[in-house]
Amino acid sequence: MEPRTPTEASDTLPEIKQNSYFDDNAPPKVLDSYRKLGKAFVSDHLQSGRRVVLVTSGGTTVPLENQTVRFIDNFSAGTRGATSAEYFLENGYAVIFLHRQYSLLPYSRHYSHSTNCFLDYMAEALNGEVMVNPEYQQKMLGVLRKYNAAKNENKLLLLSYTTINEYLWELKELAMLMRPLGPKALFYLAAAVSDFFLPKDRVSEHKIQSSDIKQPVTNGAPTSEPKGIASTASGKKLMIDLDPVPKFLKTLVDGWAPEGMIVSFKLETDPSLLVSKAHQALDKYSHHLVIGNLLSTRKFEVVFAAPEREEQWITVPVHRRVKSVTGARPNLSAKDWQTTEQEWLRGEQELEIESLIVPEVVKMHKEFIEKSQEIKAED
Ligand code: PMT
Numbered sequence: 544m545e546p547r548t549p550t551e552a553s554d555t556l557p558e559i560k561q562n563s564y565f566d567d568n569a570p571p572k573v574l575d576s577y578r579k580l581g582k583a584f585v586s587d588h589l590q591s592g593r594r595v596v597l598v599t600s601g602g603t604t605v606p607l608e609n610q611t612v613r614f615i616d617n618f619s620a621g622t623r624g625a626t627s628a629e630y631f632l633e634n635g636y637a638v639i640f641l642h643r644q645y646s647l648l649p650y651s652r653h654y655s656h657s658t659n660c661f662l663d664y665m666a667e668a669l670n671g672e673v674m675v676n677p678e679y680q681q682k683m684l685g686v687l688r689k690y691n692a693a694k695n696e697n698k699l700l701l702l703s704y705t706t707i708n709e710y711l712w713e714l715k716e717l718a719m720l721m722r723p724l725g726p727k728a729l730f731y732l733a734a735a736v737s738d739f740f741l742p743k744d745r746v747s748e749h750k751i752q753s754s755d756i757k758q759p760v761t762n763g764a765p766t767s768e769p770k771g772i773a774s775t776a777s778g779k780k781l782m783i784d785l786d787p788v789p790k791f792l793k794t795l796v797d798g799w800a801p802e803g804m805i806v807s808f809k810l811e812t813d814p815s816l817l818v819s820k821a822h823q824a825l826d827k828y829s830h831h832l833v834i835g836n837l838l839s840t841r842k843f844e845v846v847f848a849a850p851e852r853e854e855q856w857i858t859v860p861v862h863r864r865v866k867s868v869t870g871a872r873p874n875l876s877a878k879d880w881q882t883t884e885q886e887w888l889r890g891e892q893e894l895e896i897e898s899l900i901v902p903e904v905v906k907m908h909k910e911f912i913e914k915s916q917e918i919k920a921e922d
Contacts, residue, residue, distance in 0.1 A: 564711065564789050568743050571709040574716060577702050581639065581720045584700045588637040594727045594908065596636045597717055599734035600624020601643025603707040605741055607783065612750045614706075615783075619735035620656065621646030623808070623841070623897065627731060628699070629689070630901035636729070637698045639721075641713055643734070644703040650690035653682070707737040711791055718799035726915035728803035729908050730795065735810065739785035751781070792828045804911045805830035806904060812838045821848035832907060834900065842896055843883055846872070847903065857899045859883070863892055867899060 588595050601624065602617030625647040628638045632649070640649060647656055654661060664683070666676040675683050693699040702717075704710040721728040796805055809824055811817045814837055821835035825848055835846040847855040856872040862882050865873070886892040 568708050570712045578716055581717050585720050594636050595724055596631045596729040596731055597639045598624050598628045598731045599641045601646030602735040603710045603737045604705055605737050608750055609746050609748045617735040617737055624733040625649050625652040626895050626897040627901055630897050632693050634905045639700045641702050644705050650686055653686050707740050725802045726912045730805045732807045740788050742786055796828050796830045804908050806832040809833050809835045859894050859896050
């Protein structure tokens with residue numbers, strides 16, 4: 544996992560296809576205010592010499608209408624990102640948390656999206672005041688203290704997106720703002736990013752009406768139909784004609800953040816593909832680490848793929864009896880995973896896999912910074 548020297552890293556953005564995306568798709572309205580917030584945050588931590596991580600979290604949407612009623616979504620509750628952000632803060636990082644609006648947030652995640660309503664955490668005291676239910680006092684105090692420390696020390700910046708377009712613009716802006724941090728900038732890309740989108744000029748302004756969908760159609764979308772959609776000869780089907788999202792990871796590595804360490808996630812559902820896909824991503828984007836996970840076991844195991852290293856699996860304790868593992872993949876049956884999941888659902892398995900992932904990433908980032916400094920000293 545060699546850092547690139549400043550001379551290898553380009554000072555100007557590479558003239559590659561991805562850039563036309565930003566010519567064709569307008570920036571979100573919040574971009575100026577996010578730029579100001581991001582700039583102040585980075586400059587604060589640049590002065591103190593602190594490492595800064597940009598954690599992306601949650602799924603991006605692809606709106607089908609400009610005044611959006613319908614959209615295509617990507618799977619992600621934001622658990623990986625929100626949980627990891629807490630462990631990065633515990634490891635001394637300042638965190639920019641770029642998340643899908645209303646997905647899980649660091650600290651509040653312990654009380655939101657749960658089966659409990661927030662009122663279940665409350666109780667009425669004898670004097671009629673509202674208090675925290677004694678059952679939850681201890682844990683909530685710990686969470687509250689950490690939350691207040693992050694807030695009071697200005698170590699957590701929360702910025703949000705909803706659509707793929709907002710995500711891409713904001714990611715680009717923040718990456719550029721983080722450039723002065725050099726190798727102390729870490730990118731931890733846990734968001735589930737759309738692979739296909741509807742370009743601005745093909746998005747219909749108003750809600751797509753089923754009565755607008757004509758039939759039959761012989762070849763492609765007739766011009767009389769709402770932009771970007773088509774029907775089929777066989778009946779009134781909504782056919783959406785999506786373009787591929789440019790592979791922005793390459794631009795991030797080459798142009799936006801040439802000196803930072805970049806970690807991406809790879810989500811698969813077929814276990815036989817995970818490791819090879821993780822290595823393919825490394826080869827394609829030439830970044831520093833891919834963390835592979837399977838949809839079904841993502842809370843209990845991940846695999847690290849990095850250049851010139853053996854894959855490394857991280858597994859949480861299985862059945863509470865088997866210790867957590869780092870190294871080769873333990874040979875576990877489907878039943879083992881089922882038991883682990885059941886224990887986790889019952890709240891018996893409390894260890895969060897992010898508490899094992901983040902320290903490993905932090906260790907690799909430290910080595911990365913040291914190597915960068917050595918290379919600079921040699922120049
Ligand atoms: O939030 P949870 O419910 O806990 O779920 C967490 C998670 C499973 C979503 C998370 O751990 C995860 O795997 N996130 C990445 C999901 C994903 O987008 O995988 P992918 O195979 O589509 O993309 C792989 C990488 O390519 C991503 O890092 C992405 O940043 C990048 N990418 C994606 C699309 C695109 N057009 N260009 C890219 O560069």
